[in-house]
Amino acid sequence: MQRRKLRVLTALEELCSGMPAEVLNQYEPAGFSAEQVAMHCGLSRSNTSSDLNQLHRDGAVVKTVGRPTYYLAFAWVKKKFPRWSGIMPYTIQHHRELGNLEPLNPVVKQPLMTRQFQTEAPLTEKSETVFENLVGAEGSLQNAIEQAKSAVLYPPKGLDTLLVGPTGVGKTLFAEYMFAFAQKEGRVRPGGQMVVFNCADYAHNPQLLLSQLFGHVRGAFTGAEKEKAGLVEKADGGMLFLDEIHRMPPEGQEMLFYLLDKGQFRRMGEVENKRQVQLMMVGATTEEPDSFMLKTFLRRIPMVISLPELNARPMRERLQLVKYLLAREAAHIQADIVVDREAVLALLIYECPGNIGQLRNDLQIICAKVFLTYIRQKQNIFIDREALPAKVRQSATADNPRHQEAFRLVSRTGRLLVPAAADLLSVDKSERLLPVDFYQQLANRVNFLERQGLDDEEVVKCIEVDIDQYFRQIYPRVDPIDPDYLPNLVPPAFIPVLDQACSVVADLLNKAVSERLYQALAIHIVSSLQRIERGQVILNPKLPFIARTYPQEMKAAKQMAAIIGAYANMDIPEEETGFIALMLATLEESAFEENSRVGIMVIAHGKSTASSLVDFANKLLGVSSARAIDMSMELCADDIFPQAIALAKEVDEGKGIVLLVDMGSLSGVGAAITQETGIPVKTVDMVTTAVVLHTMHKALLANNGLDEVYRAAWSARSAWGLNEEPARSRVL
Numbered sequence: 001m002q003r004r005k006l007r008v009l010t011a012l013e014e015l016c017s018g019m020p021a022e023v024l025n026q027y028e029p030a031g032f033s034a035e036q037v038a039m040h041c042g043l044s045r046s047n048t049s050s051d052l053n054q055l056h057r058d059g060a061v062v063k064t065v066g067r068p069t070y071y072l073a074f075a076w077v078k079k080k081f082p083r084w085s086g087i088m089p090y091t092i093q094h095h096r097e098l099g100n101l102e103p104l105n106p107v108v109k110q111p112l113m114t115r116q117f118q119t120e121a122p123l124t125e126k127s128e129t130v131f132e133n134l135v136g137a138e139g140s141l142q143n144a145i146e147q148a149k150s151a152v153l154y155p156p157k158g159l160d161t162l163l164v165g166p167t168g169v170g171k172t173l174f175a176e177y178m179f180a181f182a183q184k185e186g187r188v189r190p191g192g193q194m195v196v197f198n199c200a201d202y203a204h205n206p207q208l209l210l211s212q213l214f215g216h217v218r219g220a221f222t223g224a225e226k227e228k229a230g231l232v233e234k235a236d237g238g239m240l241f242l243d244e245i246h247r248m249p250p251e252g253q254e255m256l257f258y259l260l261d262k263g264q265f266r267r268m269g270e271v272e273n274k275r276q277v278q279l280m281m282v283g284a285t286t287e288e289p290d291s292f293m294l295k296t297f298l299r300r301i302p303m304v305i306s307l308p309e310l311n312a313r314p315m316r317e318r319l320q321l322v323k324y325l326l327a328r329e330a331a332h333i334q335a336d337i338v339v340d341r342e343a344v345l346a347l348l349i350y351e352c353p354g355n356i357g358q359l360r361n362d363l364q365i366i367c368a369k370v371f372l373t374y375i376r377q378k379q380n381i382f383i384d385r386e387a388l389p390a391k392v393r394q395s396a397t398a399d400n401p402r403h404q405e406a407f408r409l410v411s412r413t414g415r416l417l418v419p420a421a422a423d424l425l426s427v428d429k430s431e432r433l434l435p436v437d438f439y440q441q442l443a444n445r446v447n448f449l450e451r452q453g454l455d456d457e458e459v460v461k462c463i464e465v466d467i468d469q470y471f472r473q474i475y476p477r478v479d480p481i482d483p484d485y486l487p488n489l490v491p492p493a494f495i496p497v498l499d500q501a502c503s504v505v506a507d508l509l510n511k512a513v514s515e516r517l518y519q520a521l522a523i524h525i526v527s528s529l530q531r532i533e534r535g536q537v538i539l540n541p542k543l544p545f546i547a548r549t550y551p552q553e554m555k556a557a558k559q560m561a562a563i564i565g566a567y568a569n570m571d572i573p574e575e576e577t578g579f580i581a582l583m584l585a586t587l588e589e590s591a592f593e594e595n596s597r598v599g600i601m602v603i604a605h606g607k608s609t610a611s612s613l614v615d616f617a618n619k620l621l622g623v624s625s626a627r628a629i630d631m632s633m634e635l636c637a638d639d640i641f642p643q644a645i646a647l648a649k650e651v652d653e654g655k656g657i658v659l660l661v662d663m664g665s666l667s668g669v670g671a672a673i674t675q676e677t678g679i680p681v682k683t684v685d686m687v688t689t690a691v692v693l694h695t696m697h698k699a700l701l702a703n704n705g706l707d708e709v710y711r712a713a714w715s716a717r718s719a720w721g722l723n724e725e726p727a728r729s730r731v732l
Contacts, residue, residue, distance in 0.1 A: 002407055003530070004043065006341055008051040009060055009073065009411055011041035016076035031062075031070030056091075060411035063091050074412050130181045134174075135320045140313040144305050148174070151280075151303040152182045158280040160260050160300065162245070162289060165307035168357030171284040172196070174307060175241045178282060182239065189237030189278075196241045197231050203247040210252050211268055220269025232265055236277040245283035246292040253297040256281070260300040310355040315348055315405050318359075319413070322347050325360050326418040329367040333381060333439045335374055337367070339416040340384040348406040350392045362392065371439055372463050375446050390523050458693070490526045497567040498522055501560040505584065508556040521583060528576050529568050543578040549711075550585040557581035598699045598709040599651035600626040602687060603644065603669060604662035605633050617692045626696055627651050637665060641672050648673045648681070656680035656706035658695055658713055660687040682710040684717055691717050 015032045023030045032040075038048035052071050055061040062077050064070040131137055131145040151159040161178070163171040179194040202209035207221055215230030232240060242248070248256070259265045260281060264274045281301075289298055310318065322344070330337045339347075352358045370387050374380075385393055442463060449459045490498075498521065502513040513521075531538060547554050557580040561572035604610035610628035618624050627647055631640055651657055659670045659681050670681035684691065691713055698704050698712035 002345070002403065003342065003534075004047065005051045005055060005407070006345070006411070007041050008037060008043065008048055009055055010341065012037050012052070012055075012061065012071055013073040013075055015040055016073045019076075029064045029066060029070050031064050031072045033068045033070060035068075037071065055411060058408045058411055060408070065091060130184055131177055134177065135324070136313060136317045139317055140308050144174070144307055147303060147305045148178050149181065151305075152178055152187055153185060157278050158182065158187060159303045160281040161283070161303040161305060162301045163282065163284040163305050163307060164289065165284075165286065166309050166355055167286055168352075168355030168359075169307045169309055170356055171307060172241070172243060174305075175239075175282045175284065179239045179241075182280070187280075188239070192238030193235070194239045194241060195231050195235035196243065198243040199247040199252075200244040203244075203249075206249040206251065207268075209249065210255065213252065214255060214265055214267055216268035217270055220267070224269070227267075230267065232259065232277060232279070233275070235279045237279065239280045239282060242281065242283045244285065246285045246287040250294060253294045257294070257297045257300055310352050310359065311402075315402065315409050318348055319344075319409060321356060321359060322363070323416060323418060325363045326367070326416070329364060330381070330418050333367065333371065333374065335381050337381040337383065337416075337418040339418070340382070341410055341415050342385040343383050343388055344413070344416055345406055345410045346385060346388055346392050348410065349402055362389065365389070366392075368438065368442075371442055372446075375443055375463075390527075393527070462697075490522050494522070494526060494567070497564060498525070501563040504559050504563065505556045508559065509552060509584065517583065521580070524583065525564060525580070528572075528579070529564070529570070532570055532573070532576070533568075538573050538575045538579075543575055546578045546582050546585075550581050553581040553584040554578070556584055596653045596655050597625065598655045598704065598706050599648070599653060599657040600660070600692075600696055600699055600709075601629070601644070601647060601651055601657055602626060602660045602692060603629045603631055603640065603666055604687060605631050607632075609662065613687065613689055613692050616689060617696050623696070623700060625700065626692065631666075637668055641669065641676075644669050645673055645676050648677060648679055652677075652679045656682070658699070658706070658709050659683045660692060660695060660713065661685050662687050680706055682706060684710070684713040686717055688717075 012032060015037065019030065034049035034052055035045050037052065038045040041048065052061060052063075056063045056071070060074050062072040062074060064072070131141075131148065134141055134145070136142075137145055148161070151161045163174060165171055176194065179188070182188045197213065199209065202212060211220070211224070211228070211230065213230050214232055215228050216224050217227050218224060255265060259277075263278055264276055266274060283301070285292070289301075289304065310321075326337050326339065347359075347363075352362075354361070366383060366387060366389070367381065370381055370383055373382070446459060446463060449462055454462070498518070502518060502521070506512050528538065554577070557577045560580055561577045565572045602610045602614050604613065608630055610630050614626045614628035618626055627650070629640060629643055629647060648657055657670075657673070657679060659673075661667065661669065661683060662685065664685045667683050667685060670683035673679055673681045684695075694715070695709060695713040698709045704712075
C-alpha cells in the first residue's frame with residue numbers, strides 16, 4: 001500500500017516537473033486530475049484517487065478543489081515558491097493563492113552536517129555554539145545537553161559524569177562535545193587534554209588496567225622494570241574519559257573513588273607518596289549503574305546522563321543522520337549520492353539494534369556495494385531499494401508502528417541528493433568500518449584487472465569477490481535472525497502460511513527445514529511476491545538445469561508455490577519456483593559454518609604449470625585460498641599421492657575439495673585422497689586459467705557447497721568444448 005502511494009506521488013511529481021512556467025499565469029487551475037495521474041503511473045483511477053487523498057492528508061500533495069479536483073506535488077510547490085515558508089495551505093481554490101502569500105519567516109539555509117555522525121557543522125573552538133551542532137540538540141538530546149553544560153560549568157572543576165546508553169548511541173562523541181564546551185568556556189587548563197581509555201581492553205588483566213590508569217613504580221609487579229606515569233597524570237588539567245567503565249574491577253573503582261573524592265592517587269607500588277591532580281572524569285556504560293558499581297563509587301558521580309537509542313529519537317533526526325552519513329561517503333568517493341525515495345523510507349524504519357553506529361556501518365556497506373556501478377559508468381552513486389541489504393529492504397514491507405511517520409516525512413522530501421562535500425574529510429575523525437581509501441583501492445583494482453585483459457563481466461565478478469571477502473572478514477559469521485523479530489521483516493499473516501508450506505517440504509524431502517533456510521525463504525518469497533505484484537518479470541535462465549539437477553527439490557518447490565499462491569491470490573511463475581528449489585537444495589545449515597569454504601587444489605604436469613595457474617587466479621581474486629602441486633613429466637599419479645594427501649589435509653575446511661587436473665590420468669588422485677582421509681573430493685580434468693578462476697569465484701562466494709562449486713567447474717570446462725554434465729552423485 002505504501003509503495004503504491006509512493007508510486008502515485010512520484011508520478012505526480014514527474015507530471016508537475018514537466019509543466020511549463022506559463023501555466024502559473026493561466027486562468028485554468030494548474031495541476032493534474034486523478035485520472036491523469038492514474039494514466040501516468042499505470043494504476044486504476046479509483047486506487048489513484050484514494051492514494052492522492054491520503055497523500056493530501058499526509059501533507060505531500062496540495063489539492064485544488066473543484067470539478068474536477070486537481071493536485072500539485074508539495075515538492076513542486078516549494079520549488080516554485082521558494083520565498084514562502086510557514087504553514088502550507090494544502091487545500092486551495094486556485095494556484096494563484098500560493099503566489100499571493102507573503103513569507104512568514106525568513107528562510108534560513110541550514111548548514112551541512114560536517115562532524116562525525118551526529119553533527120551539522122564542524123566542531124572547533126571558534127564555533128559560536130558547540131552542543132547546538134548536534135542533531136537533536138533542540139529535540140531528543142536537549143535535556144542531556146543541559147545536564148552536560150551544568151556538569152562542565154559547576155565549580156571548581158566540574159561534576160564527574162556518567163553517560164548511560166546502549167551501544168552505538170554516541171557516548172564517546174557526546175563526551176568529546178563536553179570537552180570542547182569546557183575548552184570554549186575556559187574550564188580546561190591551557191594544554192589540558194581529553195584522555196580516552198577503554199576499560200574493556202584490559203578487563204581480563206586488572207593489574208595491567210590499573211597500571212595503565214595510575215602508573216606504577218619500579219618493582220610494583222613482575223615485569224615492572226622501570227617507573228611509568230599513568231593516564232590519570234596525563235589528564236591533569238583536562239578530562240579523563242573512561243569508556244565501558246562497567247568493566248572496571250572493584251579495586252580500580254576504589255582507587256577512582258579516592259581520586260574523585262580527594263583529587264589524589266598513588267601509583268601502583270607506592271606507599272607514602274600521594275600525587276595531586278585536578279581533572280573531570282566522564283565514564284560511559286551500556287549497563288545500569290547500580291548493577292556493576294560499588295555504591296561508594298557511584299555516590300561520587302553526581303551527574304548521570306542518559307542518551308536515547310536511535311529508535312526512540314524523532315524520525316526527522318534519523319533522516320538528518322542518514323543525510324550526514326551518506327555525505328561522508330560521498331566525500332570519500334568524490335561523487336554525489338542519489339537515494340531513491342523507497343530506499344530512504346526503508347533506511348528510516350529498519351531496526352538498528354546497534355543504533356547510530358550500526359546505521360553508519362550499514363550505509364558504508366551499501367555504498368561499497370553500489371560503488372562498482374559508479375566505477376563502470378562514472379555517474380552519480382545511485383541507491384535504490386534493490387541495493388539495500390535484505391534486513392533493510394524488508395523493513396519497508398513489514399508492519400511497523402513508525403511506518404506512517406516515516407512515510408509522511410519521505411513523501412514531502414522526495415529522493416535525497418547528497419553532494420560530495422570535500423570539507424567533510426578534514427573533520428571526519430570517527431571510526432570507519434571501511435578504510436578511508438577503500439573506494440580508491442577498488443578503483444585501482446578495477447584498473448589492474450582491465451590491464452590484465454579481463455572483460456567487463458570477469459572484472460565485475462572479481463570485484464564482487466573482493467567486496468564479499470572484505471565483509472567476510474568484518475562479519476565472519478551471519479547469525480540467524482531472532483525468531484521473535486521475523487514478524488518485523490515479513491507480514492505476520494504470511495508466517496503461518498510459510499509454516500504450512502515448510503511442513504509439506506519437510507515431508508517430501510524427508511528432512512527438516514533449518515532455521516536459517518526458513519528465514520531465508522521467508523524474506524526471499526515476500527520480496528518475490530512484491531515483484532510479481534508490481535508486474536516485474538522474473539527471469540531464471542538456469543531453470544532447465546535446476547529442474548534436471550534437483551528434481552525432488554523442484555517437486556517440493558511447486559507444492560510450496562501452490563500454497564503461497566493461494567495465500568497471495570496470484571500465480572507463482574515457474575521461474576520463481578526454480579529459485580525456491582535451488583534454495584531448498586543448496587542453502588543448508590553447513591553453508592553458514594564460520595570460515596568454512598570448499599577447498600581448491602590444482603595438479604598439473606610441468607615445472608610450474610599448476611603454481612602459475614593458481615598464483616594468477618589468487619592474485620586476480622585477491623586471495624590465497626587455492627593450492628597447487630607442480631608435477632614433473634616423468635612422474636605418475638602414484639608418485640604424488642603422499643604429497644596430494646598431505647596438501648588436502650591443509651586445504652580442507654570441512655566442506656570438501658574440488659581437484660582440478662590437467663589430464664584424465666590424474667583423476668584417481670581424488671579417490672585416493674578420499675579413501676585415505678575421508679575428505680570428499682570431486683575432480684575435473686582439462687584445467688585452464690578460466691576454469692580455475694570460475695571455480696575459485698564460486699568457492700569464495702558465501703554459502704556455496706561442494707556440489708555447487710563442482711558444477712561451476714564443469715560449467716566453465718564445458719565452455720571450452722565439453723558439454724557433458726557430471727552425474728549429481730559422482731564423488732571420486
